[in-house]
Amino acid sequence: MTDDVAIAAAAAAREAYGRRLSWLAWQWRDLEAAEDALATALLAALEHWPKTGIPASPEAWLMTVAKRALLQVARHRRLTRDPAVTAMLDDEFAHDDPDAPLLQPIPDHRLQLMFVCAHPALDARVHAALMLQTVLGLDARQIASAFLLPPATLAQRLVRAKKRIRDAGLRFEPPEGPELPARLQAVLEAIYAAFSLGWDAVAPDDHTPSDLIDEALYLAKLVVALQPDSAEAMGLLALMLLCESRRGARFDRDGAFVPLHAQDCARWDRAMIVDANQWLWRASALRQPGPFQLEAAIQAAHAQRAFTGTVPWAGIVTLYRHLLRIAPTIGAQVGHAVATGEAGDPVQGLALLDRIDTASIDRYQPYWVARAHLLALTGEAGASRVAATRAIGLTLQPAVRAYLQGHYHAADRAP
Amino acid sequence: MQYMLIYKETAEDFALREDPATADAYWGAWSAYIGSIAQAGIMLSGNGLQPPHAGTTVRLRDGKRQVQDGPFADSKEHLGGYVIIEVPALDDALEWAARSPACARGSTEIRPVLPPPPARA
Numbered sequence: 001m002t003d004d005v006a007i008a009a010a011a012a013a014r015e016a017y018g019r020r021l022s023w024l025a026w027q028w029r030d031l032e033a034a035e036d037a038l039a040t041a042l043l044a045a046l047e048h049w050p051k052t053g054i055p056a057s058p059e060a061w062l063m064t065v066a067k068r069a070l071l072q073v074a075r076h077r078r079l080t081r082d083p084a085v086t087a088m089l090d091d092e093f094a095h096d097d098p099d100a101p102l103l104q105p106i107p108d109h110r111l112q113l114m115f116v117c118a119h120p121a122l123d124a125r126v127h128a129a130l131m132l133q134t135v136l137g138l139d140a141r142q143i144a145s146a147f148l149l150p151p152a153t154l155a156q157r158l159v160r161a162k163k164r165i166r167d168a169g170l171r172f173e174p175p176e177g178p179e180l181p182a183r184l185q186a187v188l189e190a191i192y193a194a195f196s197l198g199w200d201a202v203a204p205d206d207h208t209p210s211d212l213i214d215e216a217l218y219l220a221k222l223v224v225a226l227q228p229d230s231a232e233a234m235g236l237l238a239l240m241l242l243c244e245s246r247r248g249a250r251f252d253r254d255g256a257f258v259p260l261h262a263q264d265c266a267r268w269d270r271a272m273i274v275d276a277n278q279w280l281w282r283a284s285a286l287r288q289p290g291p292f293q294l295e296a297a298i299q300a301a302h303a304q305r306a307f308t309g310t311v312p313w314a315g316i317v318t319l320y321r322h323l324l325r326i327a328p329t330i331g332a333q334v335g336h337a338v339a340t341g342e343a344g345d346p347v348q349g350l351a352l353l354d355r356i357d358t359a360s361i362d363r364y365q366p367y368w369v370a371r372a373h374l375l376a377l378t379g380e381a382g383a384s385r386v387a388a389t390r391a392i393g394l395t396l397q398p399a400v401r402a403y404l405q406g407h408y409h410a411a412d413r414a415p
Numbered sequence: 416m417q418y419m420l421i422y423k424e425t426a427e428d429f430a431l432r433e434d435p436a437t438a439d440a441y442w443g444a445w446s447a448y449i450g451s452i453a454q455a456g457i458m459l460s461g462n463g464l465q466p467p468h469a470g471t472t473v474r475l476r477d478g479k480r481q482v483q484d485g486p487f488a489d490s491k492e493h494l495g496g497y498v499i500i501e502v503p504a505l506d507d508a509l510e511w512a513a514r515s516p517a518c519a520r521g522s523t524e525i526r527p528v529l530p531p532p533p534a535r536a
Contacts, residue, residue: 362455393451398519
């Protein structure tokens, strides 16, 4: 099998897995049971297909076997939460020739599944992981490494979340009216969390696309397709595309880290930037401003350097001010301070950093990078080095650590 | 919770310590890392260790004492140092462990510290 075919097969499986699982979970209102049933069906397929040949409609075969597995569990327990579910399954069970073609395409309930995964009743820390596992079928071990969690801990949290979905009877119907924006925001945040983890994990010698970046872009495109009137979903997609467009420029040919301002913009993916800008325009036409659109607009302003040769810092400061008004995160505060410094007022930039709550900066590397940079701009070399040392100590990626060491501690250029 | 972060380094890491061309960067990264743990106010204790060849191993087998130079086990990674930190949960310990310069080539193991045994009645 060629690589292309393998990739296409994997993509089809991913698409199919999420569709099948979300449909079963939506019908059954029990994610864990649906997963078990789907796993049972896949196992049965591995056992039967080699003997009987691949059925005319593998999809229908799997769904029928999965439904039968669900029904058996229900009969065994002699209760379900929803009598309508049993009636529906009984009805299906009456004519369940596994080799019969599926009469109707499986409806797409993946967005509903995402809403459930990012439900406010669930621990926010599991939202992204649950989504990656259920909608895309990613392996828990793979997810655990990305989330910097012991695999056993993550597995435990996922199991607990699924039990809660069942026991609390979380609704699988899509949220409506005033509830929708907040629920959608939680879905988008979970997708962005997955993207950020993938982004941080990109290493200089890694030329294969990072799994999580890919998966997050896929999920964002899915949300945009399934919820086409959400400006924030488009904003998130634009934001991630703008970051992704710079992947090739983040490390030089020797594998050394290159910060944004020093990147060779000839190595940015212009087509991706144009694509992102179009999403951003479509989003702004909907007139629903939000944090992801503002963050995307900030990244779009940085991307302007590829076309105009300059970075519009004053405009970026204004965008950060809007962002802080609706989403005053520590990341936005630090970004605002740096932009203020770059726009010509590093003293004011430092004053903005000083306003940040000190309890939140002990582990927050970007704060110390920003502080070192602004202190260097104001000519305070000694204090800048001290801040840089904190940043170096908090850095996760060896390439970034080496860059900071080389830049601020010229004497100790990293190996 | 108290955790010991156990830094295991490779022969290459230990060589970086000695080479004048790389020693500054090696120690710079470690002192920045340990410094950030101390500044976060979570450090209880810790030490760096001299390389494995500076060690001596002793054991008793069949009543006979055996002393040998260097480490007992022939392994790719050797203990280079450790710290004990006080953090709320394993998640936090893992985050600090992942920042360690040892992770780039070697590894960092996280072990919960045993609580003191209950006092006898």
